[in-house]
Every structure is written in structure tokens, then in C-alpha cells.
Amino acid sequence: xxxxxxxxxxxxxxxxxxxxxxxxxxxxxxxxxxxxxxxxxxxxxxxxxxxxxxxxxxxxxxxxxxxxxxxxxxxxxxxxxxxxxxxxxxxxxxxxxxxxxxxxxxxxxxxxxxxxxxxxxxxxxxxxxxxxxxxxxxxxxxxxxxxxxxxxxxxxxxxxxxxxxxxxxxxxxxxxxxxxxxxxxxxxxxxxxxxxxxxxxxxxxxxxxxxxxxxxxxxxxxxxxxxxxxxxxxxxxxxxxxxxxxxxxxxxxxxxxxxxxxxxxxxxxxxxxxxxxxxxxxxxxxxxxxxxxxxxxxxxxxxxxxxxxxxxxxxxxxxxxxxxxxxxxxxxxxxxxxxxxxxxxxxxxxxxxxxxxxxxxxxxxxxxxxxxxxxxxxxxxxxxxxxxxxxxxxxxxxxxxxxxxxxxxxxxxxxxxxxxxxxxxxxxxxxxxxxxxxxxxxxxxxxxxxxxxxxxxxxxxxxxxxxxxxxxxxxxxxxxxxxxxxxxxxxxxxxxxxxxxxxxxxxxxxxxxxxxxxxxxxxxxxxxxxxxxxxxxxxxxxxxxxxxxxxxxxxxxxxxxxxxxxxxxxxxxxxxxxxxxxxxxxxxxxxxxxxxxxxxxxxxxxxxxxxxxxxxxxxxxxxxxxxxxxxxxxxxxxxxxxxxxxxxxxxxxxxxxxxxxxxxxxxxxxxxxxxxxxxxxxxxxxxxxxxxxxxxxxxxxxxxxxxxxxxxxxxxxxxxxxxxxxxxxxxxxxxxxxxxxxxxxxxxxxxxxxxxxxxxxxxxxxxxxxxxxxxxxxxxxxxxxxxxxxxxxxxxxxxxxxxxxxxxxxxxxxxxxxxxxxxxxxxxxxxxxxxxxxxxxxxxxxxxxxxxxxxxxxxxxxxxxxxxxxxxxxxxxxxxxxxxxxxxx
Numbered sequence: 001x002x003x004x005x006x007x008x009x010x011x012x013x014x015x016x017x018x019x020x021x022x023x024x025x026x027x028x029x030x031x032x033x034x035x036x037x038x039x040x041x042x043x044x045x046x047x048x049x050x051x052x053x054x055x056x057x058x059x060x061x062x063x064x065x066x067x068x069x070x071x072x073x074x075x076x077x078x079x080x081x082x083x084x085x086x087x088x089x090x091x092x093x094x095x096x097x098x099x100x101x102x103x104x105x106x107x108x109x110x111x112x113x114x115x116x117x118x119x120x121x122x123x124x125x126x127x128x129x130x131x132x133x134x135x136x137x138x139x140x141x142x143x144x145x146x147x148x149x150x151x152x153x154x155x156x157x158x159x160x161x162x163x164x165x166x167x168x169x170x171x172x173x174x175x176x177x178x179x180x181x182x183x184x185x186x187x188x189x190x191x192x193x194x195x196x197x198x199x200x201x202x203x204x205x206x207x208x209x210x211x212x213x214x215x216x217x218x219x220x221x222x223x224x225x226x227x228x229x230x231x232x233x234x235x236x237x238x239x240x241x242x243x244x245x246x247x248x249x250x251x252x253x254x255x256x257x258x259x260x261x262x263x264x265x266x267x268x269x270x271x272x273x274x275x276x277x278x279x280x281x282x283x284x285x286x287x288x289x290x291x292x293x294x295x296x297x298x299x300x301x302x303x304x305x306x307x308x309x310x311x312x313x314x315x316x317x318x319x320x321x322x323x324x325x326x327x328x329x330x331x332x333x334x335x336x337x338x339x340x341x342x343x344x345x346x347x348x349x350x351x352x353x354x355x356x357x358x359x360x361x362x363x364x365x366x367x368x369x370x371x372x373x374x375x376x377x378x379x380x381x382x383x384x385x386x387x388x389x390x391x392x393x394x395x396x397x398x399x400x401x402x403x404x405x406x407x408x409x410x411x412x413x414x415x416x417x418x419x420x421x422x423x424x425x426x427x428x429x430x431x432x433x434x435x436x437x438x439x440x441x442x443x444x445x446x447x448x449x450x451x452x453x454x455x456x457x458x459x460x461x462x463x464x465x466x467x468x469x470x471x472x473x474x475x476x477x478x479x480x481x482x483x484x485x486x487x488x489x490x491x492x493x494x495x496x497x498x499x500x501x502x503x504x505x506x507x508x509x510x511x512x513x514x515x516x517x518x519x520x521x522x523x524x525x526x527x528x529x530x531x532x533x534x535x536x537x538x539x540x541x542x543x544x545x546x547x548x549x550x551x552x553x554x555x556x557x558x559x560x561x562x563x564x565x566x567x568x569x570x571x572x573x574x575x576x577x578x579x580x581x582x583x584x585x586x587x588x589x590x591x592x593x594x595x596x597x598x599x600x601x602x603x604x605x606x607x608x609x610x611x612x613x614x615x616x617x618x619x620x621x622x623x624x625x626x627x628x629x630x631x632x633x634x635x636x637x638x639x640x641x642x643x644x645x646x647x648x649x650x651x652x653x654x655x656x657x658x659x660x661x662x663x664x665x666x667x668x669x670x671x672x673x674x675x676x677x678x679x680x681x682x683x684x685x686x687x688x689x690x691x692x693x694x695x696x697x698x699x700x701x702x703x704x705x706x707x708x709x710x711x712x713x714x715x716x717x718x719x720x721x722x723x724x725x726x727x728x729x730x731x732x733x734x735x736x737x738x739x740x741x742x743x744x745x746x747x748x749x750x751x752x753x754x755x756x757x758x759x760x761x762x763x764x765x766x767x768x769x770x771x772x773x774x775x776x777x778x779x780x781x782x783x784x785x786x787x788x789x790x791x792x793x794x795x796x797x798x799x800x801x802x803x804x805x806x807x808x809x810x811x812x813x814x815x816x817x818x819x820x821x822x823x824x825x826x827x828x829x830x831x832x833x834x835x836x837x838x839x840x841x842x843x844x845x846x847x848x849x850x851x852x853x854x855x856x857x858x859x860x861x862x863x864x865x866x867x868x869x870x871x872x873x874x875x876x877x878x879x880x881x882x883x884x885x886x887x888x889x
Contacts, residue, residue, distance in 0.1 A: 020399045029204040037196050053152060054715040056173040057141050061154035062170040067104075068156040074166045077158060083120055085112045093249045094457050100151065100174045104158070106167040109135050124170065126153065137165040144174070150175040167512055175584065221458060239324030240303075243310070247273050247713065248286040250877040253320070260323050261298055281305070289321035295326065297546035302327050310596060342501055345373055349505055351414060354512035357519040359387060360402050366483060366509045369407035375485035377406035379414050379467065381428070382473075382481035383436060386513065389521030396432055396479060406486075408471070413463055413675060426456050427470035435479065437471040437503050441493045467493035471506040474638075475514040483509065495817055506530055525582050527552070529591075538564045541832055543572040543646040544701070545761035553707070558754035559586030559637070560705040561594050565601045565739075568872060568883045570765055573601050575638040576703040576758055578658065589634050592621075593681075597641070604874040607641040607654035608690040611678070618682035627801065635682030640703055646765045654690040654738045656681050659706060659716070664727040664738075666698040673721070697764040702727065707753035714748055722746050735759040765831065769796075775824035775838075785812050788827060796830050803834055806868040808884050811864050812838035815846060821879070833869065843880040 067073065067090070076085040082104075089112040090102040104112040105740070109123045109131065124131060126142075130153075133140050137157035143150070151172040174536060240257030243252055248271045253263060267275060272285040281296040284305065293304045304324040311317045353365045363380035370378040381399035385392040404416040420427040429437040443457045443466055444630045460468065467487040473480040483506050494502075538546055541564075548562055559579025567573055575597055577591045596617055600610045622633045638658035644651045653661060653673075658682030664670045676689040702723070709719025723746045733741065738759045747755060773785055773790045789809050794803045809826065816824045820840030829835040846861055864871055868884035875881075 004355070006371045014155045021201075026169045029207075030201050033196075034203065037194075037626065040196075045395075046346075049683065053143070053175075057143075057154060059097070059098055060171040060173045060724050061139075061141050061156070063093065063099055063102070064154045064156040064169045066173070067093055067102060068117065068158045068169040072194045073169075074158055074160045076766055077104065078160070082106075082112045083737055087117075087120070089662075091115065099171050101170075101172040103170040103172070104167060105134075105170065107165055111166070111424060130155075134168050134170065139169070159293045163237070164395070172378055217734075226316050234632050240321075242272075242285065242577075244272055244285060244288060244319050244321065244322070246288075246317035248288070250275075257323055260301060260303060262326060265377050268398045285321055298323075299329075301325055307353055312646045313593060319841050321426065342497070345369065345501065346504055346508075348510055353505075353509055354515065359513060359516045359520060362512045362516050363403035364405075364567055365512075366505060367403045370485060370505065371405045371632070374498070375406070375469075377404075377414065377484075377486040379404050379484045380473075380481060380509075381420060381484075382513065383479065384419075386480050389517055389519075389524055391478060391517075399428070399432075399481060402481075412461060423456070423526055424828065427468060428484060428718065431470040431472045432479055435472055435474055435477075437469060437499055438504070439494055439496070440468040440470075442466065443468060444552065444655070464488040467491075469494050469499060469502045471502045473506055473510040473513055475510040478514075480510055480513050487801055492863065500823050522584070524588050529584070529587050530665040532867055534594075535563055536560060540832070541566040541570075541572050541764060542765075543570055543644055544574070544762050545573070545735055546572075546757070546758065546760040549739040549757045551707075551743065551747070551751070552580055553751060553754040558582045558707070559590040560707060560754045560756035561590045562703070562756045562758045563577070563594055563597060564758070564760075565598060567601065568604060568645065568874060568885070569837065569881075572646075572760075573702055574642045574644065574701065574758060574760055575639065576600075576658065576705060576756060577637060578705045578707075579634070579637045582754070590636070593618075593634075593637060597639070606871060607643055607652050608688040610641050611639060611654050611656045611681075611688040613683060615681045616768070617687070619684055626748055633682075635680070637681045639681060642701065642703070644695065644701070644760070644762060647770055649695055649762070649764050651695045652690050652694045653693060654678070654689060659704065659709075659720075660704040662704075662720075662727065663693070663695065664700040664702060664731065665696055666731060666733040668728055670728045672724070695762050695786050699762050700727065700735065701739070701758075701760045701762065702742075703760075704742075705754070706758045708742065708747055708749055709754035711748035711752045713750075719746060719748070735761050765829065769830040770827070771823060772827040773818070775813055775826060777817065777822050779814070779825070780812060782813050782817070785813065785826060789826060792828060793834065798834060798888065801834050801888065804886060805834060808836055808867055809838070809862050811861070812836065812882050812884065815861075816840040818883070819844060833888055835883060836868075836886075837881050838882045839879060839881040843875060844884065845880065 070089075073086070079085060086104050090104060091569050094100070094102045094115060101115050103114050103124065105124050106112060111120050111122055111124060114120050124134065130140055130142050131858045132870070134155040137159070138155075139157070140153070143152050147296050151174045152698065153170055153172045155170040156169050157168045160166050165574065237254060238256055240260045241252070242257050243255045244254040248656045249269055250267060250272065251269075253267065257263070258265075261275065263275060263276060273282045275282065275287070279304075280296055281298060283595050284291065284294070284307070286467055288307065288309065290309060291305060291307045293306060296303050296305055302325075304326045305321060306324075307319050307321045309319055330543060349366075351370045352369055354362060355365065356362060359382065363382065366380055367378045380399060380403040382402045383392040383396055384400055387400055387402075387853060394794075399420050399422065401414070401416055401418050401420060404414045424430075424621040427440055437850045440457075443461055460466075465486045465488055469485045470482055471485075472482050483502075494667055495511060534550060535548070535730050538548065543566075544564075545749075546564055548559065548564075549563070554560065558687055559577075559581060561579075563573075563575040565573040565575065575594075577597075579586045579588070593614065594616060594744065600613050603610075604651050605613070618637060622635050625633060636657075638656055640653070640655040640658040640661065642653040655673050655675050660675040662670065662672050672693065673693050675691050677685055678688045682687065704723070709723055710716040710721075723742060726742060726745045727738070728736075730741065736759075739757050742757060743755070743760075772787075773788065775781065775785060786809055787807055790802050791807045793799075795806050798805075805828075813824065813826065816838050819842070821842040822840070824838065824840045827835075827837040827839070829837070861871075864884055867886070871882070871884035873880055873882050
């Protein structure tokens, strides 16, 4: 490939990537040349083809006419063997003339000769009209599909000496042979066209290259935009622009530069030093050295000059200078600086005020913004109902001074935290009642201060305060308090512009104060609700020594909860749960779940069955909420439920999406037992599974929520390791001390969620306080067993309860033998109450009913319910247990 061809090819690639004006012109010219060359080549090819077809028609007609008029043709056709005579002659003529076929046919159209002998004796073919003309003796020259394919066919009649029609001669030249001639000429045509296209493309590329250099590769839109910019720079820009070449001559000067420098119209092309400018400015423009905002005099004007080089991006050497008139700016600089300072003050107020939802913090933020940039002393007084989160109502009485700044502690006029009742004539009271800011520009001038406040003004003047603004804090038309700004000597007095700034500060503060007030109200309400929903005091029981601790999240109360539930048989249930989210919904949901767990625990079910009932309840509650798009779902809440039995020293645990318990044994070992994990409540699909754990006496069971060990910057496993180390460090620490230590050591520095902790140290019921007997399946054995139970109760020193216990045991054992199934057992437990338990192997539960006067039975359970403090049924894996408790005085 030649260098020129490579240049053209590279030019095409470049222009395809960047369609500049030159590139678009080049592409258009190439396409136009290509179309013209293609049309010329096509026209020549069509002309050659037409010429070849005409020549074929003339040749076939001449051969047909010559053969038909040849001597002996008509006699041979009339003879007995025309084909034998004519076929050799026809083939000889076909070979010599180069035609494709010479066919002789009689008056009936039957072929007498043909290059393909198989077609001799068959009827000629062709369009009906052409065949009729041939049989009618007419001379025909047509193009149509013959027996040898598409051909140019010429037919001439053969006549006898007397002029009668003997038949005809048809000569054909196939179209393929005609096209072959054209095809032989086609390379020459294409070569000529390609050469013309290459020459035209090369000429176009050279022209486009020159055009590209002159237009710098810009497209039409860019050229239009550049012209618009050029026109704007010359006539519309309010900043002087001068373009100077490397020799210091002016190339372009816009209208603003002519006005600022007072130049004449004929200065184009002159040197910068010959324009009659100030010498220093003229030398600067001629040198072309880069400068930024350098101020120079030009007549009675002060111009800020900026100069930059024009050859940094490969452009021609030179420089461009911009001139900006700063004369008026200097006059406005003082006021602009003051306005800028006010804007910065308002900006800082918007950023700093409202960063907290505490009322006192918001008031202190206003004081911090105002001092010392706006005032020397600032105070914020809020109405008392606002501090309680309530919306104040008229009349507005006591103000509470929430924040004070700019004075030392113990100032006689401004003491933080004190209550004040401003007199009706004071600026604060007038601002609060009218809702308008009050300006006292000069307190020493009676005309500048509100009437009747001479005494107040005197006290302020005695403290060096000479100017004051009192502005109300109002939001949605409701007064929340008042802010007071004071200035002392040597600061100047407040003016009307300061009054506007004070109003802006107060308006922004009022919005934040109202937000803090609403937050205080809602936080108080939710905190009170949660405090009432969580256990106020843990119930008395002897199974465990228990302590708890709860810490709300910084953002508000959450849904963590815990509970301790005494169960029959001296057992106790320990529960910890977590509801996702924070706020009122989480607290209310937590209360519903805690109530549900208390109700389910009254059924005395295993932990896994309690969680299954709780899971079904959560799913049902969420199903009810599907029709309300604004209600939050409960699904995702977690719970851990454990039952500890002080008689056996074992603990049964099940959990639903909640962290497992931690066991700190008396010997100092700390372990995290494997408790089968189940999905959170409400998801369903998997059964809950309980684990039975042996727990030595004195072991601390630690149940917690995720907020105790995890946060945004610490994962659960890291916090759990820290919890285990803390427990192992002090194995003899009690539950209450353990709670304090874990919250001070394990709790993250900035908790992201609320945290609940329940620590229970296990106890065992002494063996001498447990008695049990096997009951034979013989009603006669009831009396001796009853007597043995009564004697054991008396041995425990419970003579007052012996008689009632004897009757209860008699009824329960009799029912077990009559309606139950073996084995039947009796167990007595002495705890805070006397517990009588009778177990059997059946799962049928007795029901309390009212017997009729004529009934012989049905009064046993009624008697038990009257003698016992409480009674019930507990199902086990091997049957049931009917228990009854009697209180001990």
C-alpha cells in the first residue's frame, strides 16, 4: 500500500471518529463520487449488454434469412427425408456462424432439425403469439425462453418456387452467450470506474485536509456555536478581551475593551505599546506573561487584568488578556463584606442549629452561633409547657431561661436555668405577645425603647448593654419562647438589617425547637409505654436468683424485652425477645408478644411448643395487617424461651432466630451450648426444637439481645467473645453485679440498638424437700400412701396444711387410678408453697364441673380447687401430671 493510500485510509478512520466540517465534506464528496462512478459503470454495462443483444438479434436474423433462401431448402423440406438432408447443413451453418441453434420446421410447426436430435420431430415452443406468427410465415425476431433456455430467436419463412409456405427457419442465440461478451468487458469497465473513484477520492482527501486545517477540525454545529461565541465576545460580554500575537500586535479587541481603554476604531494590527495606554499596562500587554487579577489604572478606572498564553493547546503563539472594571466593586466592598458575613452567619446557623433533638441543646446552639459574631450577649427563654413536650396555650406565663451566652456564671440579670415572668412593658413580653421582633437600637434614648420599661432599661445600661433585640420563637403561629440579643460597648447598635438577621435566626431555631418539643413528647410517651410494658419487678421464686437490665437505644426505645415466669412444680421460665425497629410500634409489639408469652406459659407447655404457638400468632397478626399498607409487620421478631427445673437441675431451651444462652459455671468455665437454630417468628416452615441442658447449681444463665454484643462497628462473634471473657473473669459475681459489669464492659461505646440482659443463678431444691412414691394399681393402697404423705408433711413442720393436703392427694390419686393409666406416682415438693403432684400414663385431662344434687361423683376436683391455692394439668412425654399448690403461712 502506498503512503498516499495509507494517508487516505487514516483520513477516513479519523473522520469517521470525529465528524468535523471537513470530515463531513470529505464523506459527502466520496459518496457522491462513488454514486456517479457506479451509475457510469452501470450505464456502460447496460449499454454493452443492449448492444450485444441487438447484434445477436441481427446475426440470428441474417443467418435465418440466408439459410431459408438457400438453394434446395424448400425441395428438401418437401422430400421424403427432409431431416436427413437438412440436419447436416443446419449443423454446419450453426458451427460456422457461431449461433446456438438452427431449427427448420414445417407448416405444422414440427421440428425438422435441431442441435439436440431428441427434439427433432417435436413441435416448436415459445409464446403462443410468436408461434402463431412463425406458422403464419411472418419474419419474427424476439427474446424469450426457447428449448435451450432464454434466447434471442429470429424466424424466417421458407417458400416454394410458386410462393407457397413450406415452413420456416428459426435461429437462436442464447442470452448467456450474449452476457458472456458483456462479462468479458466488465473488468475493463470496473477498472476504469475504480481508477476514477480513486482519483476523485484522493482529490477530495487533499481538499478535505486543507479545509480541516483551516477549520481546526470543527463540525458545523461547533462552527455555528463558535461564531455565536465570537459574536458574543465581541459585542455582548461585559468584560474586555484582547488577543495579541507573539509580536505584541492586536489581533482582536471586543467592544467592552474599547470602552474600558477608550480605544479608537482603527487600532487593529497596532502594537500594544502604541495604543496610548498607561506605560505599565502597555508593557504588561506587550509582554504576554501570565498574570491573575493584577490591578492597573486606565484613565479614571481600576482594571483587574488576567493574561494567559494561547499556545498551551498547540495554538498560535500569543496571549489573550481580559479586563474587568473593579472601580464600583471597590466602593461596594465594605457593604459586600458585611452582607457576606451575614450570609455566612445564616449558613452556619442552618448547619449547626437543629443537630440535636434536645430542647436545651437546640437553644445552646442558637447562642453559640450568635456570639460573638452577631451579639455580645444572647439568651433563649422557652415556655414551660414546651419543656414538657406540650404545645403552649394562652395566656403565656412563666418563661424558663434555657440557654445563656456571653456572660459569666452568676450574672445578676441572666442566670441559666432560672424562671422568669417578664413584665408587660418589657421587650421580651411585647415580642412574645405580638409575635413581632422588638428593636431597641439605643436603650439610653427614650424614643428608641418601648414605653414603660425605664427600670428594665436602667438595669441593662448598668450592665453595659446599650442595644437590644427581642425576637419571638414561633412556629405555625404558636409561640414557643423568645430569644434576646444584646450588644455592649464598643460594639455598634443594632439596625434594621440586624433585625432581619435576628428574625431569620429565630425562625430557623423555632422550627428546630418545635421538632425537639415533638420528639420530647413522643419520646416521653413511648418511654412511659415501654416502662409499663416491661416487668416492673421480677416475681419472687426460689428456682433462680435473677437480675435484669435494659438500655434503650440512643435513637429511641426499641422492642427488646425479657420476662421471668414462675411455673408449677417450683420451675421458672426465662424469656428474652427482640422486635425489629424502634419507636412506638416496636414498644407496642413487644407488649403484645410479652402478653402472649405469659398466656402461653400458663398452658405449661414445653419451650418448643410455646414458640410454635407464638410463631402462629405472629403470622396471623401480620396477615391481618396486609390490608393496611401503612402498618409495620411483626415478622422477624426473635425469642428465646427456657424452663429451669430446680428439682432435676436441668434446663430446656428453644429459640426462634435469637442468640443462644451463655452458661457461666461455678468453676469458672463459660460455654455456649448448642441450641438448634430456628427462623424468626412469623416465617414458619420449620419446626422448633428444644434442647435439654444439665445445669450445675450456682450456674449463671445469661440471656441477652443482640444489641448488647453487636453494633455497626463490631460483629456478633467479637462481642460474644468479650462477654465470655468477662463472665470467666469473675465466676463468683452475683446476677445484679454481673448485669452491671456486662453493660459497662461488653456494651458497645455507641450502641446502635437497645439491649436487654437477664442473668439467673440456678438453685437446686434440697433432696429432703422432695418426696415421691409409686402407687400400685390397687385402690386399697390409697389409704397407706395417703397416710405416708400426711406423715411426711408433718415431718416438714406443716401440720396446718396436712389435713387439706391429705384430702387433695386422696382425690388426685383416686382419679388417676380410676381414669388414668399406670404408672401412677405421687411427688411432694416443699418450696414457697406445698406442691402435690400425681402423674399417670394417660393424656386425658380432668375438667372441673358442677355436680348435680343427685350425682354420686364429680365433686373431687371441685374439692381440690377449694382446698388448693391453684391447680392444673401439665403434659409430659409419658402422660400427664395433675398438680395442686397450697400456700404456706
